[in-house]
Amino acid sequence: MTQTTEKIIYRRPEVLQERNFHFCPGCGHGIAHRILAEALEESGMAERAVGVSPVGCGVVTYFYIGIDWQEAPHGRAPAVATGIKRSRPDLLVLTYQGDGDLAAIGTGEFVHCANRGENITSIFINNGLYAMTAGQMAPTTPIGRRTSTTPKGRTIARDGYPLRVCEMLAPLDGTAYLERIALTDPKSVRQAKKGILKAFQYQMEGRGYTLIELLSPCPTHWRMKPVDAIKRIKEEVLPIFPTGVIKDVGK
Amino acid sequence: MNTDWLPPEKCLLTGNEASVEGALLGGCRFFVAYPITPQNEVIGRMSWRMEEVGGVFIQAESEVASINIMLGASCAGVRVMTSSSSPGISLMQEGISYMASMGMPCVISNVQRGGPGLGDIGPSQGDYFQATRGGGHGDYHCIVLSPYSGQEVMELTKIAFDLADQWRTPTIILGDAQIGQMMEPVIFKGVQPVDVENMPPKPWALTGAKGRPFKFHRSYLGGKGELEGHNEKLQAKYRDLLRSFPGWQEVTGPEDADILLVAYGSTARVCKGLVEEPPEGLEGKLRLFRPKSVWPYPYAALKEEAMKAKCVLTVEMCSGQMVQDVRLALEGARPVFFAGRVGQGVPTSDQIARKALDILAGRALPAGVISFRGDE
Numbered sequence: 309m310t311q312t313t314e315k316i317i318y319r320r321p322e323v324l325q326e327r328n329f330h331f332c333p334g335c336g337h338g339i340a341h342r343i344l345a346e347a348l349e350e351s352g353m354a355e356r357a358v359g360v361s362p363v364g365c366g367v368v369t370y371f372y373i374g375i376d377w378q379e380a381p382h383g384r385a386p387a388v389a390t391g392i393k394r395s396r397p398d399l400l401v402l403t404y405q406g407d408g409d410l411a412a413i414g415t416g417e418f419v420h421c422a423n424r425g426e427n428i429t430s431i432f433i434n435n436g437l438y439a440m441t442a443g444q445m446a447p448t449t450p451i452g453r454r455t456s457t458t459p460k461g462r463t464i465a466r467d468g469y470p471l472r473v474c475e476m477l478a479p480l481d482g483t484a485y486l487e488r489i490a491l492t493d494p495k496s497v498r499q500a501k502k503g504i505l506k507a508f509q510y511q512m513e514g515r516g517y518t519l520i521e522l523l524s525p526c527p528t529h530w531r532m533k534p535v536d537a538i539k540r541i542k543e544e545v546l547p548i549f550p551t552g553v554i555k556d557v558g559k
Numbered sequence: 560m561n562t563d564w565l566p567p568e569k570c571l572l573t574g575n576e577a578s579v580e581g582a583l584l585g586g587c588r589f590f591v592a593y594p595i596t597p598q599n600e601v602i603g604r605m606s607w608r609m610e611e612v613g614g615v616f617i618q619a620e621s622e623v624a625s626i627n628i629m630l631g632a633s634c635a636g637v638r639v640m641t642s643s644s645s646p647g648i649s650l651m652q653e654g655i656s657y658m659a660s661m662g663m664p665c666v667i668s669n670v671q672r673g674g675p676g677l678g679d680i681g682p683s684q685g686d687y688f689q690a691t692r693g694g695g696h697g698d699y700h701c702i703v704l705s706p707y708s709g710q711e712v713m714e715l716t717k718i719a720f721d722l723a724d725q726w727r728t729p730t731i732i733l734g735d736a737q738i739g740q741m742m743e744p745v746i747f748k749g750v751q752p753v754d755v756e757n758m759p760p761k762p763w764a765l766t767g768a769k770g771r772p773f774k775f776h777r778s779y780l781g782g783k784g785e786l787e788g789h790n791e792k793l794q795a796k797y798r799d800l801l802r803s804f805p806g807w808q809e810v811t812g813p814e815d816a817d818i819l820l821v822a823y824g825s826t827a828r829v830c831k832g833l834v835e836e837p838p839e840g841l842e843g844k845l846r847l848f849r850p851k852s853v854w855p856y857p858y859a860a861l862k863e864e865a866m867k868a869k870c871v872l873t874v875e876m877c878s879g880q881m882v883q884d885v886r887l888a889l890e891g892a893r894p895v896f897f898a899g900r901v902g903q904g905v906p907t908s909d910q911i912a913r914k915a916l917d918i919l920a921g922r923a924l925p926a927g928v929i930s931f932r933g934d935e
Binding site: 355356361376379380387388390392394396419 | 620654
């Protein structure tokens, strides 16, 4: 009788619920959910975590990731997270927010949450538009990009400049770890999980606010095939939003 | 239970300071607010008193942040409060609507000032509709209590935390600049502090899913029939609340008085003076019905008292908002008159007395559809 040795090297993290995502084909949210679930499991913090879900495509995050969740009004997740974390400092508290939610309507809340040095981690999905409401321009939309509210392309004169959230937060003394990663290839996806784990670690060490920005494709509202959407991130998005660790107080 | 922080048996305090003590006695251990006149004594006193009881104090960057930090603390199971004044309360309406939907208890103190817009920092009762009719978007209510003295600010703020937890609803203390700024003795003797270490459990609180299934609170209910089902439950809760809590009131003055005055807060204070020391021509003619809660509004009790009088005179520091509840209570059974000021001041006792004399002499018109005062 021959003995075969099988080793599972990849499986669904238990915290990720067995439920079909509502996301469009090729959307980055599915990847972001998966690595967030893996990071929660690998950090051993899933049972001591509370997430705050946004308004936008990520609103029903609580259907997919099996931790306690509180839904926040549009943009207010960092304020809600502040209330939870200050009440229960032993908990891992995270927000999951898109670029409309965090970088537009929630500008006041994330800036002051960061500036107070709240021990909270924000997972920030940057796909350059409002996907849930049919693809309008976001503060992160690149110049020239067509959206449903910039039909001729975003112009500086009319619409201003793309907002770089990590660079904007870096000078604030309350921030501890800021990293931007593009969800374009397996290596980057693994790096994104590492970044989230580091942010969790810093949070539980009480080092301050941490934010992981994930450059994410939206093939539906970019009106292109998923493979082309990945290509667009590499060619058009990375020059505006360079990836890498923007701030690490541990260094 | 640590009791080192308890206030002395009797203190000279402003209404705003009294609200801080009422909150701490009611088990509040999380306070978040943004500065605004005329409630600055609340945030000022709370900044050091909350530290003395070992709770959390946050000065937020806006009222929008305040109400959402409240939402976070509330979902974590803590007794939480904010204090503000009219323009700041307007900014909180979004968060209040979410908290009402998700059953998040909290206490909101509104030290009303004049509006609309930036208005003025003087006393007003112009936020009555906002407070008693929901205020934000959607179909909901908040419990609204209406103190008329520093003592009552303390007592009603304390009890507001129990009501908020019991009914899982935002609860508003509807004061005004005069009640908040006026300094008077507040008696703490016999007031028992809530034992925060032994409070009823909140099985719905988010504490991390250790040893139990995970849970979440949401107000987005986009599935087929979800929102209607949720709102039916919310309305059933309000019906239960109204059945068990028909409202609170205080009635003073002779039972056979001709005119029943109806007023809350600062205006009730002036009316009470008139009832206790009536001017010439009004001796024995005035009685006061003072709601201590305006949602639930004490409709039945008001009607019962009003039927003993010939007519009702509602007094407010606005163009006439509570007068609508008075008319609802009476359903036309008695004529309803109105006296009020629309900014920068409490109606004087002379002004109210003149109106009462006009009513008795048949010279005044009852509140109408367009003109509430009857003399516009």
